[in-house]
Amino acid sequence: MKMRFSFILRAIALSAVLLAAQLTGCAFATAHAGTRPKVIFDEDEMGPGGTNIQATLMLAQDKSIDLLGITVPTGDGWRNEEVAHVLRALQIAHRGSIPVYPGAEFPLLNTVRRTRAWEKMYGKLFYDGAFMSHWPSEGTQDWTPLHPNRPDWVPPLPEGEPTIHARKENAALFMIRMVHKYPHQVTILAAGPLTDIALAASLDPRFASLAKQLVFMGGSFNPQYADTPFAHPGDYVNAPRQEFNVRFDPEAAAIVLQQHWHKITEVPVDATQSTTLMSRQMLRAVAHGKAPFDHYLGRFGQVYPLWDETTVALWLDPALITREKTLLVEVDTNFTANYGTIESWPLGAGPDWGEQPVHVVFGVDAPKIDQLVVRLLSAAKPIAVHFPRNRPH
Numbered sequence: 273m274k275m276r277f278s279f280i281l282r283a284i285a286l287s288a289v290l291l292a293a294q295l296t297g298c299a300f301a302t303a304h305a306g307t308r309p310k311v312i313f314d315e316d317e318m319g320p321g322g323t324n325i326q327a328t329l330m331l332a333q334d335k336s337i338d339l340l341g342i343t344v345p346t347g348d349g350w351r352n353e354e355v356a357h358v359l360r361a362l363q364i365a366h367r368g369s370i371p372v373y374p375g376a377e378f379p380l381l382n383t384v385r386r387t388r389a390w391e392k393m394y395g396k397l398f399y400d401g402a403f404m405s406h407w408p409s410e411g412t413q414d415w416t417p418l419h420p421n422r423p424d425w426v427p428p429l430p431e432g433e434p435t436i437h438a439r440k441e442n443a444a445l446f447m448i449r450m451v452h453k454y455p456h457q458v459t460i461l462a463a464g465p466l467t468d469i470a471l472a473a474s475l476d477p478r479f480a481s482l483a484k485q486l487v488f489m490g491g492s493f494n495p496q497y498a499d500t501p502f503a504h505p506g507d508y509v510n511a512p513r514q515e516f517n518v519r520f521d522p523e524a525a526a527i528v529l530q531q532h533w534h535k536i537t538e539v540p541v542d543a544t545q546s547t548t549l550m551s552r553q554m555l556r557a558v559a560h561g562k563a564p565f566d567h568y569l570g571r572f573g574q575v576y577p578l579w580d581e582t583t584v585a586l587w588l589d590p591a592l593i594t595r596e597k598t599l600l601v602e603v604d605t606n607f608t609a610n611y612g613t614i615e616s617w618p619l620g621a622g623p624d625w626g627e628q629p630v631h632v633v634f635g636v637d638a639p640k641i642d643q644l645v646v647r648l649l650s651a652a653k654p655i656a657v658h659f660p661r662n663r664p665h
Contacts, residue, residue: 308338310457310484311587312447314375315580316347316401316464319357320415320431321572324348326550326649327463327580328358329565332367333648334588336656340450340458343443345375347464347520350402350423352377353416359434365565367654368436375443375468377423379521384420386607394609401520415572431568444471451482456534461587462488463580465517470524473531480531487537489583490517490525491601491614493632496546511613515541518603519612526603530626537631538601539583540614547638548578554646561650569649578641585641586633588657592644595635600627 311331319325331339344354355374362368384403391397399408403420416427439446447468451458460483462469469486472479480486492515518525529536552575559570578585586592600622602615619629648657 307457308336309459310338310340310450310454311459311461312340312343312450313584314343314345314443314447314460314462314464314466314468315358316349317342317344317354317358317361318348318401319354319361319572320429321569322574323550323576323578323580324354324463325357325361326569326573326645327584329361329365329563329569330581330584330588330645330648331461332362332365332370333563333651333654334657335654337588339370341371341373341439341446343373343375343447343468344438345443345465345467346377346379346402346423347517348401349416350377350419350425351375352424353426355438356426356429356434357431359436359438360429360431361565361568363434363436364431364568365563372438373441373443373446374438376471379465379467380470380523380527382521382523390607390611394611397519399516401516403520431572443468444475447472448476448479451479455482456484458482459484459587460486460488461584462486462490463517463583464489465521465524466490466528467521467524470521470527473527480533483533485535485537486528486531486533487539487583487587488517488528489539489580491515491538491540491632492518493540493542493614493616493634495540495542513610513613513615515614518614522603522605522612525612526605529601529603529628529630531628533628535631536601536628537586537596537633539586539633541577541579543633543636544577544579544582547636548582548641550574550576550578550581550645554642557646558649561646562652563650566650578645581645582636582641585644586636589640589644592637592640593633593635594637596631596633598629599632601630601632602627 313331315324315328317324344351351374358372362370387400387403404418405420415430419425460469492513494512555573559566599616604610604613604615
């Protein structure tokens with residue numbers, strides 16, 4: 273623990289120097305009509321295939337957006353392994369020029385040992401990402417061995433090893449640099465634990481206010497259980513407000529939700545769990561498409577709800593949202609049975625802990641999302657599918 277705090281202090285000191293140099297030397301850009309929407313995708317890129325990689329490839333396939341970079345925190349897998357998976361996927365997609373930035377290797381406070389201690393007191397978690405010692409049996413494919421106590425180890429990749437490399441700049445510093453370079457133009461689109469974004473907000477108090485908006489996949493309110501391979505009833509029937517992205521790093525989620533963003537859109541599992549699915553029919557359609565990565569997805573695709581793909585689709589086309597509600601949203605960070613669960617109140621009824629209004633998506637047009645996913649993942653080359661006129665971003 274002392275080593276980690278020492279590392280954090282060194283990182284903060286170094287980042288302050290780098291940030292001062294960056295801000296001194298750059299002329300701030302101004303937003304103007306007609307520019308491509310700018311986005312940073314913060315994703316725990318466990319692969320091969322699956323919701324994380326497929327969501328990334330969707331963004332890589334839209335030429336009407338400016339994907340500034342992909343930032344990678346530990347989540348579903350450990351950061352180093354995730355970085356290798358996304359680099360290989362981008363290389364297969366012929367999009368190796370998209371920069372990838374390694375993010376946080378550990379949550380802010382949560383650890384494997386703390387998680388095991390919590391489980392002894394309150395019961396076994398069904399899914400805990402990089403901390404797992406074995407894969408759940410519900411519809412998953414154990415493409416690579418799990419290694420909860422070896423975070424730096426990258427096992428051989430079944431899809432082949434990448435020959436391109438990640439950037440040396442840390443994810444949090446990259447995000448800070450981008451929102452200062454393009455004030456009020458950059459969407460932070462997050463589909464994994466929020467550790468990188470919490471670090472950026474903690475290093476630079478202007479970070480959130482300089483971004484255009486935050487759109488994130490995470491949290492759970494009262495989802496309906498669907499009989500799909502990975503929708504385990506115990507997760508949502510017995511603990512309806514617990515969801516992995518928030519539960520893996522609750523402190524980070526709490527920090528992020530208290531920042532003064534211009535707009536926060538939350539896509540909880542309520543919007544995806546019972547209505548969306550990467551079905552075998554969709555996987556077959558993608559496998560027979562014309563994209564350079566379709567054989568890869570045909571081999572490594574898995575039948576999951578479209579968690580991250582839906583989040584990407586809703587940013588590309590907000591008209592796909594059919595039901596949403598503005599709530600005050602917070603995260604329980606007390607080390608109790610409710611650790612990492614979502615708390616919410618109507619506007620004006622919160623406890624005034626610093627909670628901010630959040631646009632929570634509860635309903636989506638699932639058939640049109642399916643069509644958009646297949647269209648993007650089957651296209652021979654990047655196409656223009658961004659819909660900036662449907663609703664304001």
